[in-house]
Amino acid sequence: MPYEFIESPHRTIAASREISIVVIHTMEIGERDGAAKACAAWFASPVSEVSAHYCVDADTTIQCVREADIAWHARGGNANSIGIELAGYAGQLAREWNDAYSQAVLERAAAVTAEVCARYRIPVxxxxxxxxxxERRGVTGHSDVSVAFHKSDHWDPGPAFPWKGFLRRARAGNSVERAR
Ligand SMILES: [Zn+2]
Incomplete structure (x- = not known):
């Protein structure tokens, strides 16, 4: 992978696993320079007991767990998923997802989602x-995993997350990927 790697110890090594979903999160870290690094540092810290595969802010994407391994990001949905953390808050309003910083985050996260979906043949x-x-394949939110499996009350990426635009961008990335 071309991304900087800051390893989290909070992961389960899997002998082999089927990857069939991408789970989208918000970090609950504000929109600022270094948000991805701050999130990766939290996942790397011995006390956090959480992780995700990727942390994305407006200008940086950092990988924290190898895709072959299980990250600890969405209880009940970890074994078969890739977790992606986006800078920002679940409580963001639609207009806050529309600001320049969030648009850059969404663009970068859609690119990661597109790559992952292409690699594992997951429909966007x-x-x-x-x-x-x-047990369908696709892209989901932490909130959906919480509702499906009742093991967490996390509601990110929040009710105003712009799913339509995000998936449209990821699909565009995916077709570029396929055309290569
Ligand atoms: Zn989450």
């Missing part, structure tokens, strides 16, 4: 809780 479509329970 929104999966809600019922789709997760039915």
């Amino acid at each position: 479509r929104r999966l809600r809780a019922d789709g997760l329970v039915a």
Whole structure:
């Protein structure tokens, strides 16, 4: 991978695993320079007991867990997923997702999502809780994993997360990927 790697010790080494979903999160770290690094540092710290595969802010993407390994980001949905953390808050309003910083985060995160989906042949479509329970393949939110498996009350990336635009960008990235 071309991304900087800051390893988190909070992971489960998997002998082999099927990757069928991408889980989108917000870091609950504000929109600022160094947000991805701050999130990666938290995942690397011995006390956090959490991790995700990727941390994305407006100008940086950092990988924290190898895709072959299970990151600890969404209880009930970790074993078969890739977790991506976006700078910002679940409580952001639509207009806050629309500011320049968030737009840059969404662009970078969509590129990572596109790459991951292309690599594992995951359709770039929104999966809600019922789709997760039915073991379909796709892109989902931490909130959907919480509703599907009742192991967490996390509600990120939040009700105003711009799913339509995000998936459109990821699909565009995906077709570029396929055309190569
Ligand atoms: Zn989350």
